[in-house]
Amino acid sequence: MSSDTIADIITSIRNADMYRKSVVRVASTNISQSIVKILLREGFIENVRKHRENNKDFWFNPTT
DSSP states (O other): OOOOHHHHHHHHHHHHHHTTOSOOEEEOOHHHHHHHHHHHHHTSOOOOEEEEETTEEEEEOOOO
C-alpha cells in the first residue's frame, strides 16, 4: 500500500472547504511546505501558520 502525500493534502483542503471548516491541519513535511508556499503564492489559501504540538509540526490556516 502506498501513500500519496500531495493528494492527501489537496483532499484535506478541499474537504475542509466543502464543509466550510475554518481550519485545516496538515502535517509539516518538505513536500507539504512546498505545496503550502505554492498555494499561498497563487492565492488559493491565506494566513497559514506553522504550529508545534506534541513534538510534531503542522501547517494550519487560522481564522483570525
